[in-house]
Amino acid sequence: xxxxxxxxxxxxxxxxxxxxxxxxxxxxxxxxxxxxxxxxxxxxxxxxxxxxxxxxxxxxxxxxxxxxxxxxxxxxxxxxxxxxxxxxxxxxxxxxxxxxxxxxxxxxxxxxxxxxxxxxxxxxxxxxxxxxxxxxxxxxxxxxxxxxxxxxxxxxxxxxxxxxxxxxxxxxxxxxxxxxxxxxxxxxxxxxxxxxxxxxxxxxxxxxxxxxxxxxxxxxxxxxxxxxxxxxxxxxxxxxxxxxxxxxxxxxxxxxxxxxxxxxxxxxxxxxxxxxxxxxxxxxxxxxxxxxxxxxxxxxxxxxxxxxxxxxxxxxxxxxxxxxxxxxxxxxxxxxxxxxxxxxxxxxxxxxxxxxxxxxxxxxxxxxxxxxxxxxxxxxxxxxxxxxxxxxxxxxxxxxxxxxxxxxxxxxxxxxxxxxxxxxxxxxxxxxxxxx
Amino acid sequence: xxxxxxxxxxxxxxxxxxxxxxxxxxxxxxxxxxxxxxxxxxxxxxxxxxxxxxxxxxxxxxxxxxxxxxxxxxxxxxxxxxxxxxxxxxxxxxxxxxxxxxxxxxxxxxxxxxxxxxxxxxxxxxxxxxxxxxxxxxxxxxxxxxxxxxxxxxxxxxxxxxxxxxxxxx
Numbered sequence: 001x002x003x004x005x006x007x008x009x010x011x012x013x014x015x016x017x018x019x020x021x022x023x024x025x026x027x028x029x030x031x032x033x034x035x036x037x038x039x040x041x042x043x044x045x046x047x048x049x050x051x052x053x054x055x056x057x058x059x060x061x062x063x064x065x066x067x068x069x070x071x072x073x074x075x076x077x078x079x080x081x082x083x084x085x086x087x088x089x090x091x092x093x094x095x096x097x098x099x100x101x102x103x104x105x106x107x108x109x110x111x112x113x114x115x116x117x118x119x120x121x122x123x124x125x126x127x128x129x130x131x132x133x134x135x136x137x138x139x140x141x142x143x144x145x146x147x148x149x150x151x152x153x154x155x156x157x158x159x160x161x162x163x164x165x166x167x168x169x170x171x172x173x174x175x176x177x178x179x180x181x182x183x184x185x186x187x188x189x190x191x192x193x194x195x196x197x198x199x200x201x202x203x204x205x206x207x208x209x210x211x212x213x214x215x216x217x218x219x220x221x222x223x224x225x226x227x228x229x230x231x232x233x234x235x236x237x238x239x240x241x242x243x244x245x246x247x248x249x250x251x252x253x254x255x256x257x258x259x260x261x262x263x264x265x266x267x268x269x270x271x272x273x274x275x276x277x278x279x280x281x282x283x284x285x286x287x288x289x290x291x292x293x294x295x296x297x298x299x300x301x302x303x304x305x306x307x308x309x310x311x312x313x314x315x316x317x318x319x320x321x322x323x324x325x326x327x328x329x330x331x332x333x334x335x336x337x338x339x340x341x342x343x344x345x346x347x348x349x350x351x352x353x354x355x356x357x358x359x360x361x362x363x364x365x366x367x368x369x370x371x372x373x374x375x376x377x378x379x380x381x382x383x384x385x386x387x388x389x390x391x392x393x394x395x396x397x398x399x400x401x402x403x404x405x406x407x408x409x410x411x412x413x414x415x416x417x418x419x420x421x422x423x424x425x426x427x428x429x430x431x432x433x434x435x436x
Numbered sequence: 437x438x439x440x441x442x443x444x445x446x447x448x449x450x451x452x453x454x455x456x457x458x459x460x461x462x463x464x465x466x467x468x469x470x471x472x473x474x475x476x477x478x479x480x481x482x483x484x485x486x487x488x489x490x491x492x493x494x495x496x497x498x499x500x501x502x503x504x505x506x507x508x509x510x511x512x513x514x515x516x517x518x519x520x521x522x523x524x525x526x527x528x529x530x531x532x533x534x535x536x537x538x539x540x541x542x543x544x545x546x547x548x549x550x551x552x553x554x555x556x557x558x559x560x561x562x563x564x565x566x567x568x569x570x571x572x573x574x575x576x577x578x579x580x581x582x583x584x585x586x587x588x589x590x591x592x593x594x595x596x597x598x599x600x601x602x603x604x605x606x
Binding site: 002003081090091092093094095096098099124130131132133134135167169170171172173174175186187188189190191192207248249250251252256257258288292323325326327331336339340343346347349 | 566
């Protein structure tokens, strides 16, 4: 069972019910559960969307698109049914926040799904979890069944004449399915291959109907926002970045874990104070700030860096999924780059040539390099390949592979050069990364 | 289809599938869950599994295979009774994921995608399984085991071995 951690700097909003048995519906109701849904039902779509806009909530999957605005794009009138889709395919390396949400507070996800449905006028919502999360799927399925039994879901939710149904869906192992249109394909029983955009899901989504798709953390934030009010939620965070974020700190820190901190919280403080500093008193070498696809940051770049979408963007990386991966001075950056690219090579769906070929060639080049058979030209080739993948694919997986690669080569070029001409790796540990 | 006479699945799973295909706006949406649940029962996605699922969804078996081959959790050969999946992705790698994988290879005497001779264990190196903050971690079938050391791994294996001895291998 994943261990819960705590720190005084945390502002517990989404995590406020963690460890309190809230997966049980009666316990959840004692803790104020489903009040926001009742309120949303009484106040109506316009009020919900205005509160969401005022909250400054931005998509927690990684793109950071304002949630209220996203919901407002869905056409009011549609010939085809509208849908709400909750993305719980959490697969970005370094990311495990939704794991805890499903485990400790599945009803918050259900509430958020219903509220999103009320906001856009949908009658059906899907909660899609990655297949590996079977025990969490069972928890969510039980929560959904309990909500039906109480009349919170069904033909007449909370005794109103409004209908809302929820279907829980399992994946079967595919990072790419975390991309919104690939997730829709998967939910339609197909290979998880991205669709070309436009049209965007808000207009043509699941089964061709207007669809809102949000990350599980985004959805779980919604009932809390309506309970505390949009402006109060916004005030917790930083400018244009409302509220809190579930930061998952992993790697070489003393106290790894999921911490809920205000948006804009300083990254250095997050590593040294919240997560207890570098393991074994070693030195920080680098930080991957938001899941494996986000470009690496150096120690001097995190000194005054606030963790929100805009500040991390300005620093040349991305806030992404909030998965902070901390590396100490024992790490070989060539090996780390190789392991990162091996993942994207394995997960590329093969639909777009720049991604399929690019990730494969990057992996081949880095494998050769890591083995000590690289040449100076390889370093430039790796950079050239990565640059030519950027922006040339249907979905962001190509970018997700290219961006960190560019970061590693640019910021650790010296370390790549140290691997040239069959010289042994200057770092203690060396492993073959051969995931086939 | 008449599930009682024709299905290759247990009556419970056949009944579950009867309901599953009616749950969605489009029948085919049941495909991926059906493949995974069938694998849970049969042990792998066999040709017979794909044929029956195809018939239940009114699509071709080739269509089913095309989709099934996309998803990494679905396999076309039997695995061990306990499929040990080791994450070696970055967060686990930094905290000893490869050492755990090496230890498991040595203990079980098999490599990536190998099955032990008694059929009790199979081993697989997998991508991120979503337990990064509690690394290194493995998943045995659907059960997570986190914050591992080699000693803890030995205990986990011993527990499953004892379980297999009472229940019998697949």
